[in-house]
Amino acid sequence: MKGKAALQAVGENRMLKREDLLLYLCTDRGLSLGRPITETVEAAIAGGVTMVQLREKAAPTGEFYAIAREVQAVTRRRHIPLVINDRLDIALAIGAEGLHIGQSDLPLREARRLAGDMFIGVSTSTLEEARQAQADGADYLGVGAVYPTGSKADAGEAIGLAGFAEICAAVRIPVVGIGGINTANTAAVIRAGAAGIAVISAILSQPDIEAASRTLRMIIDNGAK
Template identity: 45%
Template sequence: MRIFPETLKLYALTDPDAHPELSLAQQVEQAIAGGATCIQLREKNQDREIFLNAARELAQVCHRHHVPLIINDDLDIALEVHADGVHLGQEDLDLKTARQKAGDLIIGISAHSVEEAVQAWKDGADYLGSGALFATSSKFDVTTLPIETFKAICKSVPIPVVGIGGIDLNTLPKLEKTGMAGPAIIHGIFGQPDITKACQKLIAKLDGMDLQAK
């Protein structure tokens, strides 16, 4: 196993527009200080050179703190900056091809059904991201995934699963006993006035929850 469930306890996905007064590296430093256990660089519709420079910067930050950096969608950039892994959607690079190219890199896959989850696991995924579990402003026209389906996905594979989509302090308790490794959060971390405090509150909430499926 290339990634352990505890590494995905609080999976922070970057939002470059959330705090214009801070650099992306400063935002990530604050998230790690608050307890974020994994960082994903998420640069939707961004110029590739900007994406690459951000990846290089965050790779230095994350490696210094021994927190894995996952690059969203772009395996070439992940390899170029020596990131720890890449996260691919169902429409991105074929997983088997990605595994051949990625070597020992962590590969996360988005899965929206038990069938997709099992196939991704069989094809070599190290962890899964499933959602959207709640309404989210980060994606438009997204159908939410029923919690029971999410629980079934977590139960169907032996690799860790993170939940994503609209998760914050208010919605997080609804994911108790689902079997997930942890939540993947954008706005609930980087969209808050104090990034470090937001992570600390989320970690405290997670510490009081039983995530094990029943």
């Protein structure tokens, strides 16, 4: 399925294709060198980003909603799934394709009951959390921090590549590596069993966002062969 039909399948039938997770951008306006969020998202998608997660930890609800609408206009036009971080209300209000929640957010079973056909990802950092999220119905996992990172204040202690690989091997659903991932270690994360990588500063803090995305995507595509 291509283009608009593929995007409708994600939103209407809770279908999440593994290839959607290859290069997963998590937004952070504070790390984007002052560039408008729509500009950064547009450039990242042009370079090969396959999914966008909108993270607005400090934004009031009205502002978050307005930003979500702006970003959604870009992702819909480019036929890329948009995932809302933490805020189920925002995801429902804009009709986002997905929701991503952490261990301290609304429990997955409750989020699933309310979210309808939206797909849901869960952040995990331990084998126990990963297995529980799978049992509760997560569509994919964001696992990490794989490496030490300064991009996410709540990332916790790095689990290392061995810990990441153990979680990948223990679950059936796709796993996305996050935390300290860059051009130097992307291939190792893919080889460890990742369906893809999630990055922030490796794309958003680079002078040329499109070029940074294209380089990461090339590494991923080569590593997945």
